[in-house]
Amino acid sequence: MSSIDDIFKKPSHPSNIKRKLEPARDPTEIYKAAKLDANGDTIRGKEPTVEDAEDDDVAGPELPPDFEEDIPDDEEGRFFGGGVTKDTTNALDYIDKHENEGAASLIVHLYSYMDEPSNGLARFMASEADLDVEIKTLSILSEHPKLYNEFAELGCAGSLVSLLTHENTDISIDAIEILGELIDEDVEAEEDQWDAIVNSMITTAFLTQLDILESLSSRPSIADRIGQESGIMPWLHERISRKEKRVSQNKQYSAEMLAILLQSSSKNRLRFISLEGVDTLLQLLSVYRKLDPQKDSDEEEYFENLFDCLTCVVDEDEGKDKFIEAEGIELAQIMLREGTLSKPRALRVLNHALGGRGGLRACEKFVEAGLLRTAFGMFMKQDKSLTEHLLGIFSSLLRLLPGDTSGRIRTLAKFVEKDYEKVTRLIKLRREYKSKLSVVEQDISQEKSSLSQDGLDALEGEWLSRRLDAGLFSLQVRFLLI
Template structure:
């Protein structure tokens, strides 16, 4: 996903040609205009009104009369230096002060306590004046302006996260959160902006400091007041639109931590986000796009939220209806709508990872919509629809099997195998291989859907199987190059550093195509178990030890599984069964 700093840029500033410029007069031209009299020209020629007497009068000077000597003006106000004695002394004093070195204000606990005290006084004063002069706003407007300025002063705290714990333990957190319910929405928006700054991902806070602040904010009922405030903001108003944006920023920053995501993923938040992303807009605005992004972050970081969205809010059907608009077209390039559609696709992908989401996906005809996108959509939409299908058929259980059966029933095999035979990028190949693996694993052994799937690998003289074997050889070559480089590095390192870099080397092997290679080996193992012709082709293309290479790959995958995990135990049993056929 595109980064957040690039996604949410402020509106561009109008170009200079559209902005009125201040016209500054040219001092030199003004001086020339006064020096040349109405009876002369800059070229030395006489004007129409010049006389001979003028020409012969050597005592006459052009231009304005010279100023009198400075001594002629008792106060010296207009000539000479052009300023009074008091003004000159004042400027001299300023110059002296500028030459002195000032130490910047020290930001520490003392500063924080002073800020807290001043803030609480402003809050209390404004509340008192509002209560006393409820019907006369003029009498509390000054205190409101002071309070607004005091709120902005908290911005400096975001540069000093070492004070977060102390701030969290003070009563000012409750006072700051309480301002979200202030009658003046500008005050509420100002408080939201400060909270957004304090939680921003760019703040260099330690986890302990961040956790302390978040706990204090949530204890002060941040979510409830934030959601209540969102209901009264009107995005037709620029200031209110900014308030919605910063509210979404607060939710995003909280959702980025998995431990907090589940706390804030309450039904009110999810419902508001779902309602916001389905509001029609032309052109699609930044806040709608941001709401989709926040929703996607929440779903990505929390399994309970994914299940809640699927079962309680019917989110799968909502996502499919929103994405149906792109089944034959791409959103405008580099627009908020493009990012919005990507976030909705990602959100749907997260939800169909869960069994509840898979069931809703089948009910809402999500398989059919994705297959239409594969056949009629643009390259970008096709790739995203394929990714959704890959996640929907993956996993274990009856819901995953139901998606696989629906793919075959909806005539999806022809579409998917056509994609496989085309020259495609690595991401497309990876998703297609993932779907093949899921279909072979989950479709019942004697079902018509499984027989139709197997027949696709055998038709046209096993051309799909032959391509699988060629792909395996290609990925094996890539991995061999990576492994050679890794062994070379390992030969020069001590044992403890080899252990430390194990994750890095695994990542490099995955980048080289390890996952696709392992998926192909599982597919070939299933085909060998079903058809002896495939076993002969493997031996013919990969050598007499071809099946042994596949068996070693399955053994490596088995060794990488975790003990005690139910899904991994099922996978281990499947791998053991496949190895018996090899």
């Protein structure tokens, strides 16, 4: 019987076979080499072996020689790093560096198709859906106001404005939204950046779009240009006059935009007066001489905006003259006697019409129309919402009417009639306002005691506002009247 060694003896191979196998190891030695002792240690065989070096590292490619952890782990292996490798950090730095370049590339890309609005856009997009997407990508420009100058110089602003009249309303809406974002008050743009893009828009006559008119009118210089150099003023004049069965939101918004323009610029007021705007406003308001608009409706806002417009224009001497010629004082008289919502607003208009150096004619007309009785009757009813305007009217009458005229004599007679009851009320009001103002003055004095000179200068405007809220102006008028 053959032994185990004979069975596993290396067989002989022909010499023509080139591949040679390694000699087989003795199975007994292999078995003994793998046998474990009771303690778990391996029993070494007699053959010399190469001991593996202890290596706790995970298998993988070698780290670069200059690798260095930013913040190493602690002794217990907890992770304190930022979670961002150097490669990631470099990538983020690269993105920040070239972010503006990407926005600039977008501008140039769009300009190549928008430089010829008449046919370039049609050539640019085979479908309007793609054009819609491309327009929306301009939203990112509001985050990079430093590119506004380049955007304007390339003519992109004007081309974008041209889309406002696109036959596809979705594209027009997109253009309006983008324009609104670019000039939004929250955009952190410098003065020259904001002016660059706005001036470009103005030259393209986009001002017929009321959705962004309010943002533009926030700058007095721009408000002047809107009223003088564009057709917006005549258009607004026509729009608020258009007859409608029910006041629409567009009509109300047009009246609001007109009020904003008139409040911001004397030049705009004069131009509106030259368009016979005073007569138009009086005709529109005559509807409400006895009838009040529906509460909390577009018509009520429209009604208030018309009064705001009229109040602005009668501040100008030319507006006062037009107001008298169009029988505005007579209309106000009817509203004071029969109106409800129109009463305080009509009184405010009269206060502005009679004030200023050019208010003499209005004061004389006020007396001739018999409004002294109406005004002093309202004064004795002690309605605080009307008192301020009534005192302003009395002050204008006594200051502007000549001493030897019947108008001044009739005004003074109203103060002394019925045992000086009007004068008594004036003195009572003076005491009330003086008491309120003294409390505010005490608070201000305490605040001043703990402030430096720089702090005093910084808070002077705030203190004046608090004094006015407490009735400083009204108190001064009462002293003047008494």
